[in-house]
Amino acid sequence: MSNYFDSRDFVKLAGNHVQSGKKMPGATLPTFPEQFLWGVATAAYQIEGSPDADGKGKSIWDTYAHIPGKMKNGDTGDVAIDHYRRYKEDVAIMKEMGVNAYRFSISWPRIFPNGVGKPNQKGVDFYSRLVDELLKAGIEPFGTLYHWDLPQALQDKGGWQSRDTAQAFADYASLIAEQLGDRVKHFFTLNELQNFVDMGHRGTEIKVQGKDVRIELAPGLQLSTAQVNQVSHHAVLAHGLAVQSMRAIRPDLLLGPADVLFTGVPIIDTPANVRAAEIATKKYNERFLDVMLTGKYSDSYLQAAGQDAPKFTEADLKAIGSPLDFVGVNIYIPKSYVEASEDAKGFREVPTSLTHPKMGSPWHSFSPEVLYWGPRLMNSLWKPKAIYITENGCAAGDVLTTEGRVLDTDRVMYMRAVMLNLHRAISEAVPVKGNFVWSAFDNLEWTGGFGTRFGLVHVDFKTQKRTPKLSAAWFKEASQRNGIV
Numbered sequence: 001m002s003n004y005f006d007s008r009d010f011v012k013l014a015g016n017h018v019q020s021g022k023k024m025p026g027a028t029l030p031t032f033p034e035q036f037l038w039g040v041a042t043a044a045y046q047i048e049g050s051p052d053a054d055g056k057g058k059s060i061w062d063t064y065a066h067i068p069g070k071m072k073n074g075d076t077g078d079v080a081i082d083h084y085r086r087y088k089e090d091v092a093i094m095k096e097m098g099v100n101a102y103r104f105s106i107s108w109p110r111i112f113p114n115g116v117g118k119p120n121q122k123g124v125d126f127y128s129r130l131v132d133e134l135l136k137a138g139i140e141p142f143g144t145l146y147h148w149d150l151p152q153a154l155q156d157k158g159g160w161q162s163r164d165t166a167q168a169f170a171d172y173a174s175l176i177a178e179q180l181g182d183r184v185k186h187f188f189t190l191n192e193l194q195n196f197v198d199m200g201h202r203g204t205e206i207k208v209q210g211k212d213v214r215i216e217l218a219p220g221l222q223l224s225t226a227q228v229n230q231v232s233h234h235a236v237l238a239h240g241l242a243v244q245s246m247r248a249i250r251p252d253l254l255l256g257p258a259d260v261l262f263t264g265v266p267i268i269d270t271p272a273n274v275r276a277a278e279i280a281t282k283k284y285n286e287r288f289l290d291v292m293l294t295g296k297y298s299d300s301y302l303q304a305a306g307q308d309a310p311k312f313t314e315a316d317l318k319a320i321g322s323p324l325d326f327v328g329v330n331i332y333i334p335k336s337y338v339e340a341s342e343d344a345k346g347f348r349e350v351p352t353s354l355t356h357p358k359m360g361s362p363w364h365s366f367s368p369e370v371l372y373w374g375p376r377l378m379n380s381l382w383k384p385k386a387i388y389i390t391e392n393g394c395a396a397g398d399v400l401t402t403e404g405r406v407l408d409t410d411r412v413m414y415m416r417a418v419m420l421n422l423h424r425a426i427s428e429a430v431p432v433k434g435n436f437v438w439s440a441f442d443n444l445e446w447t448g449g450f451g452t453r454f455g456l457v458h459v460d461f462k463t464q465k466r467t468p469k470l471s472a473a474w475f476k477e478a479s480q481r482n483g484i485v
């Protein structure tokens, strides 16, 4: 008689995660490595408010959000979720949710109101208090130095079109290393380079229900391809110079970008399609991750760009390719599903089915397998020492019930699927060390305004009342078990 359904076996197989139940032999529950980080993420402009407090300078978002017609419903980050004043309550909520790592961003114009020059100590003090509060709560702080809020004073001098901005960023980064680096060990340089470069400097078209919709970010410029390529170069240069300047101050810091990974996902799992997905992923990231991780622009990029290629020096490439401790990537969707092709490009993009399911944002196809393929392809392409998933998450049509609950069953479904795919990558020895859910709290979704809710915690934007959603309870359960039941 087989003992397939002997519960004692089940306990043995499942480790200490399950006390009773029935399971086929050989199967194991998805448990994550011991030091795995169950993190959440936010960004300064999306949550802080207090745009003029304690000597803060204006950022390009303070300017842009006040241009009539740019933001949905005229929303701005002037108050946002008032985190600047409520950070203690917010840290307490994260602790209660079982968060063990928090990725927050530092507002450059709080630290340097004019982008350069004399630092504003009161701005530094805010982040210092936040970090102390996190450490007290047993939450590991991960700082992002640039989450899109460039000081307006630097924009007035050319912004990312000017090479000086990259140097100013490195100087700001070294001040942060000096002031916070005794307590914050991990820093991400810049967030989603490809998105703020392209969407901020020429806009990106996406298809929504068959129609082209333009997505724009501040400063909302319309530049030529050559100019945009130069902006990209200054962004990766800023990353490289910051890594160098921070290491010069504190060699023990752990550094990497928090870029967005544009991923090719194989339409079906044939070896030829997997290879095509790898080629596509390298190509999609050639102006950003590829140059940061190889220290050179690919020949195919430079040839295709021709006259529009950026101007750079060998010393720039050396800085850009500075060795990193980890690579952080935000992963939400595939750039494309791809299949093998015989032509010189080596892959062909395949349109997604018209009925492909979607999450709450117009651009968000439900494609959780990208959390497996993204890390796997990064690993085979660039062999990073470690990978952090610096963002994933989804917007949902959250409703606060009369009993005060938010039953975001779709977000729970999404997170289960994401974590299972990530687990698959980890079980194939891809070195993913942690995942940061976007976002801890509902917040200002850039031009999408407050109506696009990404939080695990619901925020009533009128009263500022915080209510953890069903997804927060799911997160707590999973982080406490370090696994999924």
Ligand code: NOJ
Binding pocket: 043, 046, 191, 192, 330, 391, 438, 445, 446, 454
């Ligand atoms: C990526 C960005 O880094 C973040 O600021 C944004 O809110 C999320 N994606 C969701 O769109």
